[in-house]
Amino acid sequence: MAFSRIEMILLLGLSAFVLRVLPQMFLVANSFPESWDRLLRYLSYALLCGLISITLFMTGARFEAESAPYRGIALAVTIVIAYKTKSPVTGMLVGVALVLTFTSLR
Amino acid sequence: MSFAQRFRQGMNAAIPIWIAFVPSSLAWGIAAQAHGLTLDEIILMSAWVYSGPAQFAVLAPLAEGSSAATVLLAGFLMNLRFLPMSAALAPFFRGAKRLPLLMASHVVSASSFIVPYLQFQKERGASGGGSVADGNGNLGFFVGVGATSFFVWVLGSVAGYGVALSFPLGLEEALKFILPGYFAGLLVAEMKDLTMPLICIASMLMAIPGAMFNPGWGWLATAAMIAIIGWRLERWLSRA
Numbered sequence: 435m436a437f438s439r440i441e442m443i444l445l446l447g448l449s450a451f452v453l454r455v456l457p458q459m460f461l462v463a464n465s466f467p468e469s470w471d472r473l474l475r476y477l478s479y480a481l482l483c484g485l486i487s488i489t490l491f492m493t494g495a496r497f498e499a500e501s502a503p504y505r506g507i508a509l510a511v512t513i514v515i516a517y518k519t520k521s522p523v524t525g526m527l528v529g530v531a532l533v534l535t536f537t538s539l540r
Numbered sequence: 541m542s543f544a545q546r547f548r549q550g551m552n553a554a555i556p557i558w559i560a561f562v563p564s565s566l567a568w569g570i571a572a573q574a575h576g577l578t579l580d581e582i583i584l585m586s587a588w589v590y591s592g593p594a595q596f597a598v599l600a601p602l603a604e605g606s607s608a609a610t611v612l613l614a615g616f617l618m619n620l621r622f623l624p625m626s627a628a629l630a631p632f633f634r635g636a637k638r639l640p641l642l643m644a645s646h647v648v649s650a651s652s653f654i655v656p657y658l659q660f661q662k663e664r665g666a667s668g669g670g671s672v673a674d675g676n677g678n679l680g681f682f683v684g685v686g687a688t689s690f691f692v693w694v695l696g697s698v699a700g701y702g703v704a705l706s707f708p709l710g711l712e713e714a715l716k717f718i719l720p721g722y723f724a725g726l727l728v729a730e731m732k733d734l735t736m737p738l739i740c741i742a743s744m745l746m747a748i749p750g751a752m753f754n755p756g757w758g759w760l761a762t763a764a765m766i767a768i769i770g771w772r773l774e775r776w777l778s779r780a
Binding site for chain 2: 436437439440442443444445446447449450451453454455456457458459461462469471472473474475476477478479480481482483484485486487488489490491492494495497501505508509512513515516517520521522523524525526529530533534537
């Protein structure tokens with residue numbers, strides 16, 4: 435069965451909406467046992483960390499080896515600053531400044 | 541606190557997300573235009589799919605006219621992450637009005653998950669781990685973060701289509717860093733026990749071979765596996 439591009443976008447959005455809305459339909463009235471709560475938290479955080487990694491270091495299936503070292507250093511500094519100051523924005527700003535510095539030095 | 545007050549709180553908390561969304565959504569709009577998508581399709585995709593990674597992932601197969609199964613599977617796998625994120629938020633919305641809640645769930649994204657989730661956890665901690673019953677107020681905060689970020693994303697996509705911006709290389713590099721840098725800062729600022737940092741570090745490292753193996757679902761699978769292994773190990777150690 436052939437779909438037009440608009441139909442495919444509609445189906446794609448529908449699948450995304452179902453994934454978003456199902457927990458709100460069936461899990462709102464429930465409180466999870468502590469261990470399941472932890473599993474959900476770990477799953478969400480692990481996915482977020484995976485997303486950070488592929489956004490920074492990958493383009494499709496290609497590892498961006500040339501820029502990975504300085505992006506990695508900037509990320510590490512961001513993490514340390516955010517941890518020490520308890521301010522994610524400060525960490526991010528320092529990381530951005532570092533990336534700009536590294537890029538201008540290349 | 542009223543819904544409106546909590547909404548404003550959420551809006552304030554979302555400002556760094558807006559800043560991060562501007563370059564990402566512009567980049568998406570530019571890329572979509574370059575792949576031959578029309579303005580209607582770009583707006584529809586940004587507003588209805590509303591998922592940066594999935595939108596980028598399906599762009600090429602969609603433009604190349606690949607099979608519907610390929611496009612839908614790639615998008616579905618990229619969007620699977622919404623399931624645990626939405627599930628983790630759900631208990632905080634107990635008592636919220638049903639219809640607004642279901643409509644608001646459309647704006648669940650990585651950003652609109654992590655900011656409210658950490659806020660709700662902080663509030664739960666401050667109340668001694670007890671009540672999370674202010675579902676309506678929590679929904680206000682969530683909508684303040686999610687809906688405003690959503691509009692920034694859609695408007696940015698439209699702007700990206702209209703303006704064929706070419707950023708200088710250095711600036712492009714900095715813009716690419718904003719969102720992941722902010723996510724990393726958010727996560728690390730809230731870390732307490734040992735399991736979570738270990739899971740995060742392992743997920744970040746293993747996402748790369750995972751994405752090299754399969755850019756669509758490889759990193760998702762490795763992240764899910766690491767989370768489950770970490771969770772099982774923690775349970776096993778606590779029992780031992």
